[in-house]
Amino acid sequence: MKRPTRAWLAGIAAVLLLGAGALVWVASTRLPSDEEAAARISEAFEKRFGVGLKVGGAHWALLPAPVLVLSNVATDQPRPITLRRITLQLKLRELLRRVIAVDEAEIESLVLPRDSVQAFRGKGPKPKEDSPVVALPAPWTLAPVPLEKLRWRDVVWIDRRDIALAYDGEISFDAHWRPRQARLERAGASPPARLRLDRLAGQDRWRTRIDVGGGTWNGVTVFEMRPDDRLRVSAELEPRQVDIEGLVQAFGRRAAVSGKVSGHSTLVAEAGELGALVRSLRTRTTFSVRPASLTGVDLAKAVATVGTNRGGTTPLDELTGTLDTEGTDNGIVLRYTGLKARSGVLTATGNLKFFHRKLDGEIAVDLVDGVVGVPLKIGGTASDPEVSLTGGALAGAAVGTAVLPGVGTAIGARVGQQVEKLFGTEEPRKKAMPGTRKGPAVSP
Template identity: 85%
Template sequence: MKHLLRTWLAGIAAVLLLGAGALVWVVSTRLPSDEEVAVRISEAFEKRFGVGLKVGGAHWALLPSPVLVLSSVATDQPRPITLRRITVQLKLRELLLRRVIAIDEAEIESLVLPRESVRAFRGKAPKPNEGGNIVALPAPWTLAPVPLEKVRWRDVVWIDRRDIALAYDGEISFEANWRPRQARVERAGASPPARLRLDRAAGQDRWRTRIDVGGGTWNGVTLFEALPDDRLRVSAELEPRQVDIEGLVQAFGRRTAVAGKVSGYSRLVAEAGDVGALIRSLHTRTTFSVRPATLTGLDLAKTVLTAGTDRSGTTPLDELTGTLDTQGTEEGIVLRYTGLKARSGVLTASGNLKSFNRKLDGDVAVDLVDGVVGMPLKIGGTASNPEISLTGGALAGAAVGTAVLPGVGTAIGARVGQQVEKLFGAEPPAKKKKAPPPRTTKPPAVR
């Protein structure tokens, strides 16, 4: 949720102030028509961002209070950013007597943000520490120390690279330098609620952070730090408590292979010179435990006993623990699970897993209570269709181990075969040749 907020906040502020700049032109020259105001805003937006803007309708008034309403707004792009309606209320006294732009409240209705269209504004948004220097105002007009007091929005939709559209509602109250005093962002219609709330400590760049998601909480503290060269550092320390994993991912249009309630500790950090780069640099690290847990759609014991040929079913676990690292990149978020450990009444397992653009790459060693020790499994495929199997070397070793010493020999042979394969280097899967037929009696199947 915080990713989405930082992505479009600077652009929204620019549109608001461009609209306010149009009202400056209104009160300092003559009284133009609504159509002239719409043209003025379109021209100023294109000059500022290099992208055309179509304003379907505009209405303004000075009395009883200055107001600007824009409707049916769309960027001139193959897949446009669209806005059904935005209403801007300005402070009359500051506008007429002091020639100061101060927006009392802005309300946004139905804003749609396709990811590829937002990317066209990369590098054109103001830097995090530029404050209110979003538009140039003619002398003697100036911006108030707090140019925008409050912004509310309803049905703001973010469309990601997979074309998943998620709607958000919320509001922010600002202090100087665009620092939120209070903020609320929530997934529209999510049940149980998925909601972020921020409350600023007086005079500090420190926010009490409360997240309600998946029927649990993910609370802590968020910090902003202004760095040299107009860079900004954002960090947070959060503690997930009894968050239902399925409820969490479903709130954001995703699916999970693990069911249960997670608790742990998270740390987030991002550092950059502009808003977009700040989001792309975000790194998180979460140590977690899920007690109890269930692997849905995967029976680890059956996978081991059939050497990966049959994995249907589920795996109930007493506990699943590990560490999740995420790192933003130009092409998406890389997820790395390390130190994974799982245990139940029938097995224990350990391993590591990497996920990037839904592709999986990892390995796990499974110990069964019936004597099969350390059976190595390879994880591949995609998040929606994972593949679990033995590597070629491990499979050959397992076959030999079965022939020499049934039971535990299967696993020991698989482990030896895997290590030999790593020592001498495995050929790429596409180039692997079929093993020659054995010269002696065919060994029994892997159990």
């Protein structure tokens, strides 16, 4: 290499190094100290949400890339929201132009008690907002894609029953906060419980893949921005061979039904504030479980004993129906309608409501030996269901026994139920039937 050429390249390298040094020096003069950063973040958070924030530590670094690390963060609440660490990796070029552009944000060990999170309802960002949660001082602005990627590990949600569930995941963003790809999974669940989203060709449509209970729940999710600035999210999904026990156990619950479910699901959520989307979620799933098993109740024995038998299991060749769920401020209401169960010894039809672990429903059971339409009231909880007769049906059963033992009891119960519905004479039972236990009242 000729000497002039080597000198020219060395000069370019020197200029680049001096330029980079100058950029770092300028950036360092514009960034706050660690103590100032912690104080400003705490002040801005409290001003925005009306809840105090304690930042145990804040640290800036510019090399090899600008980074901000906050540690030991906690809200000032009786049961605080806590965060062990959040790391923000920023883009230097944009930072020098006073533009916020984050390459990657990583959250580690965030604990979210439900009651504490409720204090922030209605204070989250709106669907069309590209501004951050905390307002930026002039002349700072956001980049077209303010955040390229968000990762989280060990984000724990604690529900009203104090059940703690940990989640891992990540989201890569396009402009306007549209997820390009996303992954959410229950940490440590076996078999895996995982949601994956992939944006379809820049559209507001996402290929949706859910692995849970050893099966799949796949389909397409759609985002729509309404003229009134409300965001609508909908999905069409197809559950296939999902093991019910594996599904509920992945989320810290126990199932009253076992078997593998298939069917079709629709989901709709609409809200003017992002945090309200989950609370507005409504779903409908038409399902079929073949074979199935009910735990906690033996329907054949319940009919034979007119509701006095408790416990046991009911093996079924098939269970079908429709499940509607609706989010409320106090939890999710589940309504099962058009339930049809079939086995070698019985068929049953009915409806059931499930809320705050309490059961409330009715089923009519037909036995193969000719006993038809015996009405049973379902109460109690999922882990301790109760089967009984309503007041009118119970009175009819007593008359049926006096006229014709056995079959007459079931026929009388059925007639008593119909009279009860016709004249609206249902009253609470004065005392529990022999061998049963009074359960708590079921309230929505």
